[in-house]
Amino acid sequence: MIYLDNAATTLMKPPEVAEAVARAIGSFGGVGRGVHEASIAAGMAVFDARERTARLLGAPSAARVAFAANATEALNIAIEGLLPDGGRAVTTAASHNSVLRPLFRARDERGCSVEVAPHGADGSLDFAALERLLAGGADLVAVAHASNLTGDVYDAALLARMAHEAGALIVLDAAQTAGALPVDMGALGADVVCFTGHKSLFGPQGTGGLAVAEGVEVSPLLEGGSGTHSFDERHPRFMPEALEAGTLNAHGLAGLAAGIAYLEGVGVDEVARQAAALVERFEAGALAVPGVRVLGGHGGIARCGIVALNVGGADSALVADRLVQDFGICVRAGAHCAPLMHRALGTEGQGAVRFSFSHFNTEYEVDQALEALEAVARDLA
Numbered sequence: 001m002i003y004l005d006n007a008a009t010t011l012m013k014p015p016e017v018a019e020a021v022a023r024a025i026g027s028f029g030g031v032g033r034g035v036h037e038a039s040i041a042a043g044m045a046v047f048d049a050r051e052r053t054a055r056l057l058g059a060p061s062a063a064r065v066a067f068a069a070n071a072t073e074a075l076n077i078a079i080e081g082l083l084p085d086g087g088r089a090v091t092t093a094a095s096h097n098s099v100l101r102p103l104f105r106a107r108d109e110r111g112c113s114v115e116v117a118p119h120g121a122d123g124s125l126d127f128a129a130l131e132r133l134l135a136g137g138a139d140l141v142a143v144a145h146a147s148n149l150t151g152d153v154y155d156a157a158l159l160a161r162m163a164h165e166a167g168a169l170i171v172l173d174a175a176q177t178a179g180a181l182p183v184d185m186g187a188l189g190a191d192v193v194c195f196t197g198h199k200s201l202f203g204p205q206g207t208g209g210l211a212v213a214e215g216v217e218v219s220p221l222l223e224g225g226s227g228t229h230s231f232d233e234r235h236p237r238f239m240p241e242a243l244e245a246g247t248l249n250a251h252g253l254a255g256l257a258a259g260i261a262y263l264e265g266v267g268v269d270e271v272a273r274q275a276a277a278l279v280e281r282f283e284a285g286a287l288a289v290p291g292v293r294v295l296g297g298h299g300g301i302a303r304c305g306i307v308a309l310n311v312g313g314a315d316s317a318l319v320a321d322r323l324v325q326d327f328g329i330c331v332r333a334g335a336h337c338a339p340l341m342h343r344a345l346g347t348e349g350q351g352a353v354r355f356s357f358s359h360f361n362t363e364y365e366v367d368q369a370l371e372a373l374e375a376v377a378r379d380l381a
Contacts (some may be wrong), residue, residue, distance in 0.1 A: 150296025151306025202259030
């Protein structure tokens, strides 16, 4: 089996991650729920994860990092907590449903307006149209740092500048880029960066969160146990407790800390360089296969380890099934929770076959995938 579905979740992780989770399972109590050794050990592990995440994302401090179950939960927290009733939000067609659905719920239930900047048939973002949408002002801009469908990376610093000029806060969905590319929220000017642990941070599923800039106050989505201020009627409003009601997944966060520690040792720049080389090798080979259409990647735009394609008019699910059943190549097919991008690309009915590469993939695996793709394309032609 050759696993090329890393944009969904990384399969190969540093061995330290599993070791950290195993140690935690046998030794952790509840974070902030006691003064005994088991509780203190859990709290120390979570603080380590906060510090490492803050360094990785350029957050102002560890206290400005709040953990959640995944990027989806983090994006719901950010959008619900920053977009006022009747407010105006702007996004782009590259957004994942984790951005779109909370925005559309705010539109349907809270009287908010939601504007979507279009992408072209080549996947490119129409910055002129985005500028026009922002000309009337906005409360919130929520955008993907990179498309989870095409892998195209967008100029987050420019998007942040445009948002701020319109009077809006910007929420950056870094589910595909955190750990895969350098992300410095301070340098980019991002107000909130939402991330997940189970992709390029090499952590377990059930981990993720949001890093929040100083001066940005996100209203809690959930209220409940906090381990402190228990006699207050409302949940604490100070970070990070404000956004972390209930018992944290300390076992998973211990694994996340180990994954980030591995990244710190290798260097995110080096990880990005390796992934870019694999993408370049695969894309060049895929473009040479008759009948293959590669999606996105216009004008030499940066990619975040993803190449999406179609084989003639074949249904993407059929192609993916042939790849895994006949050759052991694991990819993802379908809509990828990115409906508006599929509409832009004209692939609503066909979907797309997504190959996504990790730091742990090799050139040999790329070449095997290309041989399989060529055989499937030849058979389906």
